[in-house]
Amino acid sequence: MSDHASDTAGSGEEPIFEAAEYAGGAVSYPPHPVGPDGTERVGTVDLREHEARVITWTMSTATPPGVREPNSLAIVEFEMGDDYDGPPVRALGQIAEREDDSGETFDVAIEDRVEPVHADELREPGAGIREPESQSWDGFRFRPVEE
């Protein structure tokens, strides 16, 4: 499994939400071998340590094999702090399910504050066309931050 396909630091370790930091200070999720303007990777940023805001969201009802239906998704932008002047750091991810056993996901709106929450399996490996061993299937969903 390639490193770039995984959000986690490795088996047995607590999963981190791994973004890459590059020379010059830019941060990207997912990590790339080369950063903006050809800069080299110099470190790792754990996005669990950052809150985010919803840029946009959708509820998809026509989902592929092995994906929950409906599937609520959002693009979120992380708050990287006043000292950060690189490109926006964003992620696309599923909206988390409520913890009331209803099976429904949280409602979100543009500008809502959210936080990442880890899920062991985001979709069923092998149900779709992609080779199950080619990538990881765990990752981070987003849930609203309680004000």
Add this chain to the structure above:
Amino acid sequence: MERVAIIGASMTRFGQRDAWVNELLAEAGEAALDDAGIGGGDLDHLYVSNMASGEFEGQTGVPNALAHDLGAMPAYTARIDQTSSSGGAGVYAAWQSIASGASDCTMLVGGEKMTHRTTAEATDVIASLTHPVEYKHGVTLPSFAGLTARLYLDEYDAPRESLGKVAVKNHRNGVDNPHAQFQKEVDLDTVLESPVVADPLRLYDFCPITDGSAALVFCPESVAAEYVPEDEYAVVSGIGGATDTHVVHERADPTTMGGVADSSDIAYEMAGIGPDDVDVAELHDMFTILEFLQSEDLGFFEKGEGWKAVEAGVTDRDGELPINTSGGLKSKGHPLGASGVAQVYEIYEQVTGNAGPRQVEADTGLACNVGGFGNCVTTTILEGTQ
């Protein structure tokens, strides 16, 4: 560099077809050869634009099969895969083959066979172009459209109805296209009340799953009149290709398609024209929101103003800038590898005066073919010789 002419073109009926990919390609290829008045043996190069015949049908090696079916041996063959923009990339490859002098006669055939798959299966084949961190969340191309549409409507204060009007317009245009999958008008209420697919977008905001094929024949402009009468060929006056990020959320502005802007800048410069000189355009309306984004990033309208042009009828067939006179992908259908070729087919028909009831006044036309969600783009400009 040689100027490149298109001297023949064809497309099959788009829709649910009994034919498989090799048969579809042969049908369009044979018709385009007939249109140009040549045989397969006259071809130096033969390209096939196709995204996923292996994944959809278990059929690979399609260019070789087509060359054999059309008697084109020993022409050089290659398959061009650039996902949904395979057709546009094929136009680029065919243009390059002539412009460079590597070929004196090239045919491009684009085709895809999809409808034997369920919607879920076909959606997953297409979604396989996404990055692993996108794919594992179950993202699909329609869900990218829903995400972008919500942001666009919010950012530019556009009414939801404006997206529906793209579907209404393009279905209206498709009625007059005998090759279209849907030759049927829809009204705005039907669009707005259709089932939700990726909120806020509904069923009629999306193109269908389609089988079909289209073909173009290219040669140097200097010899085009030896094949067809002078007013029956078109010149590729500008062409450009560009790539944007693989990961969609990494773009600076998710409502801007950088590949569209970059590829059209190259095409405009080569043609020596600007967006105001374009008389008719075929845009990649796989989803209604994409017609807004492309019409802005091609420079036809200011950012955030594309929806107003649709509301005002500017892009209607009888408007100042007709967009998608063919019915677009929305009504005509979207057989992935064929779509970019079929877009250029429509512009070729328009600038040579052969578009029948869809004809508009056009000397210069533009086709914009988009792969992924703006990941790869080819913009092609044709000029008529009438």
